[in-house]
């Protein structure tokens with residue numbers, strides 16, 4: 042009886058068995074390459090891994106680098122300069138993929154691939170007097186292409202790289218596409234040359250660093266909706282993207298990356314220690330002082346101004362928030378208008394509240410407190426109670442409509458206060474002692490700032 046052929050289905054519809062005549066491994070329906078990687082506790086672990094390694098070498102020697110969907114153990118073809126097409130689409134590579142200095146004459150396809158690290162990997166570290174001393178180590182799960190040449194595209198869309206993505210000095214003559222990929226450590230493209238596009242749209246970059254300052258990219262460099270765990274990495278990547286896009290005259294995309302660069306810079310101002318830690322350092326420094334020690338020498342662990350620094354940095358971080366969310370760093374005119382609409386509604390509601398019931402400032406605050414407290418506790422039933430309360434406890438159709446009308450007219454007056462701030466401020470000066478007058482003043486001042494910001498944003502966006 043002849044063994045049956047591997048049933049693994051390739052993306053183009055063919056099967057591994059029909060294309061490569063690969064026979065199944067053992068009782069599986071897949072060949073040795075497509076059979077799952079065994080668990081370490083599996084008694085056949087060593088056999089299967091050994092056969093997988095041998096099969097990869099055998100295929101490579103025949104010049105066949107099509108490993109679509111294969112599940113393999115650590116591939117290393119560093120320095121190999123006659124790889125025609127490299128295909129690891131949807132493959133799983135345990136322990137990393139190394140192609141340092143290799144030349145790939147076609148494309149390097151890693152779409153949907155998983156490059157995984159292995160923890161607790163045991164290797165023979167030392168053989169001494171026939172005694173083997175094993176060492177427990179880690180195989181990093183990097184995608185390593187130091188100085189490699191890829192004459193086609195480098196495609197890593199939807200791939201997961203548990204280690205580093207190392208492309209320093211690599212030459213990619215097509216596109217480098219990492220859309221939707223997840224890279225769990227640093228990304229390095231120092232001195233790399235990418236002839237066409239480099240895209241990381243929707244990618245997740247969890248490492249500390251994104252090195253790309255000395256990268257040459259001739260096409261676009263995009264990070265639309267990419268998520269960065271580290272803000273320094275986001276700043277570096279988005280700055281480079283902005284510069285590349287500005288050079289190409291792609292303003293909208295350049296603005297998007299400028300916004301994300303600024304966002305990253307703001308978020309880095311948030312103190313990286315907790316308030317408790319700041320107090321602890323300050324306390325320790327104080328303690329040290331009283332004992333006559335040099336507090337400044339403890340490499341930042343004790344710091345007499347820790348609390349002050351913490352508060353200042355946090356204040357800066359918060360103070361810049363409106364510049365991001367309201368003003369949109371002057372590149373989002375629509376954002377300014379949205380904020381304006383929101384202000385109209387907020388001030389409309391405030392004017393309404395101050396009109397609907399004859400409040401003093403104190404009752405206004407206590408009612409506001411009561412209502413938000415009740416809302417937090419039981420929002421569903423309290424929706425109607427709030428309506429009752431706002432209609433002075435008597436929900437008649439007349440009272441409701443009257444207050445509704447008042448709300449609309451107050452929306453109108455808050456719009457006016459924001460739209461024509463100077464005259465509304467002048468008017469409010471006659472009634473500054475009332476709550477209404479104070480509110481008008483605040484609305485007026487916001488209005489004064491809104492319009493120049495809107496016009497500046499428009500000018501920045503369309504005036505170049």
Ligand SMILES: [Zn+2]
Pocket residue numbers: 047048049057058063071072073074075
């Ligand atoms: Zn197969």
